[in-house]
Each structure stands twice: as structure tokens, then as C-alpha cells.
Amino acid sequence: MAEVGTYHEVAKNMDTADRRPVKPLTFDGPLPKPTEDPGQLRKDLARAGYAIAANVFSGQKAREMRDFVVAAITEEEQTNESSVRGFYTDNDDLNRRLFGPQLMNRHEFFRDLVEHPLPLQFTKEMLGPQTLNESYLVQSYGVNMTRPGSLAQGIHRDRSGAMPLSAGVMQTRFIWCLDDFDEENGATRVVPGSHLDTEPQDWGLHYESVPAEAPAGSVVIYDDLLLHGAGANKSKDRVRAGAIIGYCPPWWKPSINFPMAMNPAALEGSSVRLRQLLGYSSTSVGFEYPWEFAPPEVRALIVPPAMDW
Ligand SMILES: O=C(O)CCC(=O)C(=O)O
Numbered sequence: 001m002a003e004v005g006t007y008h009e010v011a012k013n014m015d016t017a018d019r020r021p022v023k024p025l026t027f028d029g030p031l032p033k034p035t036e037d038p039g040q041l042r043k044d045l046a047r048a049g050y051a052i053a054a055n056v057f058s059g060q061k062a063r064e065m066r067d068f069v070v071a072a073i074t075e076e077e078q079t080n081e082s083s084v085r086g087f088y089t090d091n092d093d094l095n096r097r098l099f100g101p102q103l104m105n106r107h108e109f110f111r112d113l114v115e116h117p118l119p120l121q122f123t124k125e126m127l128g129p130q131t132l133n134e135s136y137l138v139q140s141y142g143v144n145m146t147r148p149g150s151l152a153q154g155i156h157r158d159r160s161g162a163m164p165l166s167a168g169v170m171q172t173r174f175i176w177c178l179d180d181f182d183e184e185n186g187a188t189r190v191v192p193g194s195h196l197d198t199e200p201q202d203w204g205l206h207y208e209s210v211p212a213e214a215p216a217g218s219v220v221i222y223d224d225l226l227l228h229g230a231g232a233n234k235s236k237d238r239v240r241a242g243a244i245i246g247y248c249p250p251w252w253k254p255s256i257n258f259p260m261a262m263n264p265a266a267l268e269g270s271s272v273r274l275r276q277l278l279g280y281s282s283t284s285v286g287f288e289y290p291w292e293f294a295p296p297e298v299r300a301l302i303v304p305p306a307m308d309w
Pocket residue numbers: 089144153158186187188189228229230231242244
């Protein structure tokens with residue numbers, strides 16, 4: 001993984017004076033388009049490393065949730081400002097972020113996304129079976145809202161640089177588009193075919209990329225082998241919000257400690273599946289050490305590790 005300093009050094013010059021050598025696109029064939037056909041999604045993932053599932057939720061729901069996110073960000077800005085701005089890989093102070101617990105504690109829509117059949121089915125297929133059928137976990141979860149003028153994010157993989165590419169897919173990723181994603185407002189840029197690269201990503205290169213354009217209500221599917229990054233928002237007045245959820249195998253440490261970050265009341269009556277995904281269990285069947293010091297309302301949410309789905 002690059003030093004943060006190097007990352008920001010490269011990123012701040014990206015739109016204006018990027019003189020890094022260009023790594024041209026070598027991808028052959030048509031780019032994935034939004035589709036409702038699961039077979040086509042699988043083909044696009046295999047060929048291009050990403051796919052766009054169309055009409056997973058309605059455009060109206062997307063707008064409603066985008067407005068909800070904007071309001072939640074404004075609320076957090078008043079009390080907890082550092083939690084929504086200046087994220088590690090943002091290159092300016094225009095982007096805004098909300099983390100999974102900030103979303104799931106507020107609205108059931110953001111809890112429902114986690115256990116939606118689309119990501120669960122693709123995660124099963126892409127990560128494969130686990131030793132004793134333990135449930136996968138949510139590795140990371142956040143909304144990224146690019147705002148007019150915000151710069152592109154450096155092209156990267158959602159994966160530790162310490163993990164060789166030859167280890168294969170370690171995380172599935174799903175971007176729930178709460179706005180139309182287009183080139184102008186900063187649609188996620190992707191390097192099609194880069195999931196098959198054998199070389200680690202290099203901050204010294206400018207990767208040619210294309211925007212993954214997707215209407216609100218779509219879900220962009222990829223994995224941690226694909227090179228990608230949020231695009232620059234060149235629009236005058238259009239924010240672009242996407243809720244991004246990553247899933248990993250049970251033995252991988254999630255970036256958010258959900259049982260400590262969630263409001264237990266928000267999970268009252270929730271499914272076993274959702275709690276498994278959020279890590280309310282041991283990671284391995286046969287190693288269920290009790291959570292002796294957890295507050296009683298958290299202990300009441302504990303579930304067994306063997307996958308309920
Ligand atoms: O918001 C986006 O388009 C992508 C963000 C992203 O790649 C990330 O935060 O890792």
C-alpha cells in the first residue's frame with residue numbers, strides 16, 4: 001500500500017498536471033452496460049471485472065435516500081464533523097462520507113441493503129464456500145458523496161497491498177447508486193480487465209480508465225482485484241452519492257467493528273443473517289468463546305457463525 005504522503009502527492013496533481021506515464025487500456029470488446037440479466041452480469045464480471053445490475057431499486061427510492069443522506073451529513077457536520085469529511089483517500093475537502101453504522105442506525109433501508117439477495121448471491125459465487133459454511137462478513141460500508149468540484153480519487157484496488165494478487169478475490173464490492181452515475185458527476189472510474197492483472201498497482205502510473213455509468217437504482221458489482229476510483233465531479237450542481245458495501249470471508253478482519261458501533265436498538269428483531277453479516281458471532285464454528293464483557297443488549301444479539309443463508 002502506498003504511503004499516504006505519496007498518495008496525496010500524486011492525487012493532487014491528477015487533474016491538472018499529471019505527467020505520469022500512461023498505462024493504456026488494453027481491454028477488448030464491449031464495455032458492460034446496465035442489465036437485469038444475471039447471466040450477463042456473470043459474463044461481464046468474468047470478462048471486464050465489473051458488472052452493472054439495473055433496476056435493483058426504484059429511482060424514487062434512490063432520490064429519497066440520497067436526500068436522507070444529505071440531511072444526515074448536515075446533522076453529523078454539526079456534532080461530529082470529522083466523521084464525514086477529510087477521508088483518508090479523498091483529495092480535497094469537498095467529498096463527504098457516512099459510515100455504515102451512521103446509516104444503519106438511522107434508517108432500515110441501509111440495513112436492508114446489506115442482506116439483499118443480489119450481493120449475497122454474488123458474494124457466495126465470487127468468494128466460494130467457507131470451511132464449515134461460516135457466514136461472510138461485511139468488510140466495509142459507507143456512502144461516498146462526490147460534490148461539484150471534487151477531484152478524482154487515485155486509481156486503486158480495495159485490498160491490502162500486502163496481499164498478493166495471486167491469492168484471488170478477497171472481497172466483493174457493491175456500489176448502490178443513489179444518484180445517476182455519469183462521467184460529469186464523478187461516476188466511479190474503472191480499468192476494465194484489470195482484475196486479471198498480475199502486476200500490483202503502481203502510483204507512478206496514470207491508468208487509463210472509463211466511467212461506470214449507471215442510472216440511480218443500479219448496483220455496480222466488482223471485487224478487490226479491479227482497479228478503480230471515484231471520478232472527478234465536474235458538474236456545476238449535482239452531487240453523486242453511492243452506498244458502497246464490501247463483503248469478505250469470516251476470517252478477514254472487517255474495517256468496522258459493527259457490534260461496538262451499532263446502536264443495539266436498531267437491530268432489535270433483525271434477521272440472524274444480518275447479524276451474522278455484521279459479525280455478531282465468532283468467526284469459526286467450534287470456537288464460540290462467550291462475549292463476557294459485552295453489554296447485555298449486545299450479547300442478546302449474538303448468533304451462531306454457521307451461515308443461515
Ligand atoms: O465513490 C466511488 O465512486 C468509489 C469510491 C472508492 O473506490 C473507495 O472509496 O474505495
